Amino acid sequence: MITESLRPALAVGTALLAALLILLFGNRIKPNLREAITLTAAAIMAGLIFSMVPEVLKGNVLISNLWTIADGLSLKLKTDGAGMVFACVAGGLWILTSIYSIGYVRGHHEKNQTGYFAAFAVCLASAIGIALSANLITFFIFYEMLTLATYPLVVHYRDEKAKFSGRKYLAYTLVSGQLFFVAIVFVYVKYGTCEFTPGGFIEPGSMGSGIMCILFFMMTIGGLVKAGVMPLHGWLPSAMVAPTPVSALLHAVAVVKAGVFCLLRVVCYVFGPESAYWCSGSTILCWLAAITVLLSSLVAMRQDNLKARLAFSTIGQLSYIVLGISLLSAYSIAGALFHIVAHAFLKITLFMCAGAIFVTTGLSEISAMRGLSKRMPVTCACFTAASLGIAGLPLMAGFVSKFNILEGALIMGKPFFMVVLVAAALLALTYLIPVVQIFFGRENSAATLNESHGHGGRAGIDAAPAMLIPLVITAVIAIILGCIPNAGLHLYDMAIMAAEEITGGGGVYLAK
Template sequence: MTLEQWLPVFALMISLAASLVIFALPETGYVRRTSVNLGAAVLKLVVVIVMVWGVFHGVNYGVSFTMLPGVTFVLRADALSMMFAGLSAVLWLLTTIYAVGYLEDSPNRRRFFGFFSLCVASTMGIALAGNLFTFFLFYEMLTLSTYPLVVHRGTEKALRAGRTYLIYTLTGGAVLLFAIAWLHSLAGDLSFRDGGHFVDADPDIHRSLILIFILLVAGLGVKAALFPLHGWLPQAMVAPAPVSALLHAVAVVKAGAFGIVRVVYDVYGVEASSALGLLAPLSWLAAFTILYASTRALWQVDLKRRLAFSTISQVSYIILGIALAGPLAAVGGLVHLLHQGIMKITLFFCAGNYAETLGIHRIDEMDGAGQRMPGTSVAFTIGAFGMIGAPPLAGFITKWVMGSGALAVNMDWVILVLVGSSLLNAAYFLPIVHRLWFREVKGAWPEERHWGRLETSPWLFWPPLLTAVVTVVIGVLASLPFSPLSWAELIVLREYAP
C-alpha cells in the first residue's frame, strides 16, 4: 500500500481534523480558528487537485477494509467522485472566507465552524465513497452535521425549520437504508463500477430490482429535493446565508443528486436501468420538478425563498440529464452539478450581502440596490443570467449540451421543458435585476451598516465576485481540458465504454 492510495483518506481527514480542532479551541480564539479553517481548506484543495491530476492519468486511489461481516468500507477516487470533491473543495474555501465575515461578532461561532467543517468532511466522504454502504455512512453524517447549522440562530422559526428538515431527511435516510440493505441481501456487497452490475441480471429478480430502485430514488430524492419531497428546502432558508449556500450549492442537495447519479451509473448501470424501464419515469419526474418549482418561484417575495425554489428546479436538471440515457445529455446533466453549484453560491452570497449590509430580505426592498452595492449587484446579475442560460455563461453550456443530447436520443419534448424553464427563470430573475439597476431607491435601507471604502466587508465582498468571474470563465472556456465540461465528458466516456 503506497502513500498515494491514502490520498482520499487524507482529503477526508483534513476536514475532520479541522472540525475537531475547532471544537477544542475556545470560543474566543478567533484568529486561531480562522487560520485553522482557512489552512485546512487550502490544504484540502491542494490534495484534491493532486488527485484530479492523478485520476485523469488513470491512477487508482483508494483504501478499503472489512467493517462488518460481508460489508467493506471503501474510499476511492474516480472521475465522478473528483467532480464532486473538486466542487466541494473549491466552494468550501470560498464559503469559509465568506462565513468568517458573515458571522463576525455573532455568538456560538465555535459550534458553527465545527459543524461546518464536519459537514464538509461528510461531503468529501460522499464524494469518495466506493460503495453504497460507505456512501450511506457519510450521507447520514451529513444530515446530522447540517442540523445544528440550520437551527444555528435558535429562534422558534429556525427550530421549526430544523424539525422539518430532520423529518424529511431522516425518513429519507431510513428508506434509503432499507433499499441498500435489501440490495445487499439480494446481490451482496456492490462496489461502484463503471457500467454497473445488473447488465445481465437474472430475470427473476427484475421486480425486486425495480422496487429497490424506486426506494433508492425516493430516499435520495429527499435531499435532491425532487417533487414531492422538496418541502424542507424552502423552510431551511432561515439558516444563515453561508449555510444556505452550503446546503444549496455544495452539500445537501448535491449529495442527493450525486447519489442518484451513482445509483444509475455505477450500481445499476445506464443500460440496465433503461432496460428495466426505470429512466423514462425518472426523466418525467425531473422535468415536472423543473417546471413546477420554477412556477412556484414566481410567487415568492422573499429573496432567499425564491432562490430556494430555483434550486429545486435546477438540481433536477442533473437528474434529467442522466435519466435521458444518452451520452450527450448525460454530459449536460453532470456538468450542471458544477455549474449550478458555482452560480447558485454566487446568488446566495449576494443575497447574504444584501441582508447583512442593507438589511434587505424581501424582493420589493431591493429597488436601487445596484447603486449602493455595485460589486455585489454585478455578481448577482451574472449569476441570474447564468441561471437563465444566457450565452456565454455556464448555464448556457448546460442547456445547450442537454438540448442537443435530448435531440440525439429523440426526446424532443425535453426541448420544450428547457425552453419553458428558461422562460420561467427569466420571469423570476429579470424583475430582480430590473429592480437592482433601473429603479430609484425608495428611502432609507431597513438596516444599513458601513465598512469604509468598500460597499461591504471585504470578507463578504470578494467571494461572490470571484464565483461570478468563474461563472463567466467556465462558460467561455468550456472546451479547454479540465474545464467542467471536459471533465463531464471524461466521466461519460468511461461510463459508456467501461
C-alpha cells in the same frame, strides 16, 4: 492503473480533524485563530484534491482501502471522473464559503460561531466522502453524516421557527435514509457486492421489473429528498431560516449536490443505464424531474423573499441535473455532471449576493431593494451575471451544461423533454431578471440609500471585503468556465470521461 494512495482519505480526514480541533478549542482560542484552522484545513484539503486531478485525467485510479467496516465490506475511497468533479467543486468552494462565512457571521454578530464552523467542516468532510466513496456502505456512512452535520446548521438560530425547520429536515432526510439503508442491505444480500461499477452491476431481468422499480425508488429516494425533487422538496424552503452562508452551502455545494450525486451513483453505478431503463425507473424519474423543473419556476416567480426565490430556483436547477442523469445518454450525463459544477458556482454567487445585501442593508424582500445598484454596484453586477448564467445564456457556465443535456434529449429522441428544458431556461429568466431590474431601477426606496442599516452594517460603498471578494471570484469563475469549460481543473473533461465510462465508450447508449 490502480494505485493505493492515502490522499483521498487524507482529504476527508483533514476536514474531520479541523472539525474536532474547532470543537475542542474553539471557545478557548481567539476567533482569528479558530478561523485560521478552518482556512488552513480548507486549503490543505483543496490542495490534496486538486493534486489528484492529473492522475485521474491520465486514467489512473487512486484507492484508499482503509479497513473492514462490516463483515465483507471495507471503508474504501477512490477517485473516478464523476467523484472528482464533485470533490473539486466542494473542496474549492469550501475556501470561498469559509472566507465569506467569516465576513458574514462577524458582520451579523452570530451566536454559537464555534459550533457553526465545526458543523461546517463536518459537512464538507462528508461531501468529499460522498464524492469519493467506492462502495455503498462508505457512501451511506458519509451520507448520514452529512444529514446529521447539517442539522445544527439548519437550527442555528434555535428559535421556534428554526426548531420546526430542523424537525422537518430530519423527518424528510432520516425517513429517506432508512429506506436507502434497507435498499443497500437488500442489494448486498442479493448481488453480493456494494462496489460502484461504471454501468452498474444489477443485470436487467435479475428480478421482476416491478420489484426492481420499487428497489430503484427505495435507493433513489435518499437522493431525491436531498436534491429536493418534487414532491419531496418540502424541507428545502423551510431550511432557509438558517444563516445565508449555510443556505449557500446547502443549496449550492454540499447537501443538494450530494443528493443529485447520490442519484448519479445509484442510477449509473449501481443499476446502470440498462437496468434503470428496463425497470422503467428512469422514465418515471424523467417525468418527476420535468414536472419539478416547470413547477418550481412558477412557484419561484411568486416569492418576494430573495432567499426563498433562490431556493425554488435551486429546486428547479437540480431537477435539470436529475433529468440529465435519467435521460441516460452520454451527453446528458456529462451535461448533468457539468451542471453540478456550473450550478454550484452560479447559485453560490447568488446566495452570497443575497447574504451580502442582507448584512449590509438589512433587506431580505425583493420589493424593497429598488435602486440597490447605486449602493452595492459590484454585488448587483455579480448577481446579474449569475442570473444570466442560471438561465443558460451562452458564454456562461450554465450554457455548456444545459446544451449538453439538451443534446442528450435530442439523441434519445425525446422532443417533449427538449421543450421542457428550453421552457425552463426561459422561465429562469422570468423570475431572476425582474430582480435585476429592481436592482437597477431608477427609483430609490428609502431603505437602500438613506439608512445604514442595523446588523452592524457598514456605511461605505458595497459589502465588506470578506464577503465581496469570494462572490466576485465565484462569478468570475462561472464566466471563465462558460467560455473555456476546461479551464483550470479540466472539470469538463472529467465529466465526459465519467459519462463515457458509464455508457461504455460514449455515443448513444440506448436506442429509445
